[in-house]
Amino acid sequence: MTNIQPVRKLPDVLIYHPPKTNSFRMFSTRDGKTLGIMNVFHITDDELFINPLIICRQRRQGYGTKFLNFAKHLSEKLGCGGRLGVKATTLELDPHNPPHIFYRKFGFTSKDKKMIGIIDKHIRKGKQLDYRRTAPLMMYYPDDNVKQSFWQKIKNRFF
Numbered sequence: 001m002t003n004i005q006p007v008r009k010l011p012d013v014l015i016y017h018p019p020k021t022n023s024f025r026m027f028s029t030r031d032g033k034t035l036g037i038m039n040v041f042h043i044t045d046d047e048l049f050i051n052p053l054i055i056c057r058q059r060r061q062g063y064g065t066k067f068l069n070f071a072k073h074l075s076e077k078l079g080c081g082g083r084l085g086v087k088a089t090t091l092e093l094d095p096h097n098p099p100h101i102f103y104r105k106f107g108f109t110s111k112d113k114k115m116i117g118i119i120d121k122h123i124r125k126g127k128q129l130d131y132r133r134t135a136p137l138m139m140y141y142p143d144d145n146v147k148q149s150f151w152q153k154i155k156n157r158f159f
Contacts, residue, residue, distance in 0.1 A: 048075040108139040
C-alpha cells in the first residue's frame with residue numbers, strides 16, 4: 001500500500017512573471033481569468049518603482065493589496081529593503097476611483113504634505129476623492145523613503 005499525500009489547497013490567486021519582462025500578471029485559480037497587471041522597474045538601487053498597477057475586475061477584493069505585498073517582497077529580495085515608489089494617477093479605465101486613498105491606506109506617503117492631508121481627511125470621513133481634483137502624485141513606501149524625490153534619485157544616479 002502506498003502513502004498518498006493529501007493535495008494542498010491552491011491559493012486563490014497566482015502571480016505570473018513572463019521571462020525577460022517587467023510585467024507581472026495575477027490570475028484567479030478558480031476561473032483562470034486575469035485579475036490584474038503590474039509593471040515594476042528597478043531604476044534605483046534603493047527602490048522598486050511600480051507603474052502601473054491595474055486591477056482588471058472585482059475591485060475591493062484585496063487583489064491590489066496582494067500585488068503591493070508581492071512588490072514589497074520583491075523589493076526586499078532585490079536588495080531595496082522593501083521600499084516602493086508609485087505615481088498615483090487616475091486612469092482612463094476607471095476615472096471615478098483615483099488610487100490615492102488605496103496607496104495611502106497601504107502606508108504610502110508623499111512629499112506633498114497638503115495632498116496627504118486631503119487624502120487622510122477623506123479616509124477619516126470614509127469619502128472617495130473627487131477624480132477631477134486629483135493630480136498625479138509621487139508616493140513612497142515606507143515613510144522614510146520620501147526624503148528624496150524619485151527624479152532626484154535618478155538624477156543623482158546618472159548625473
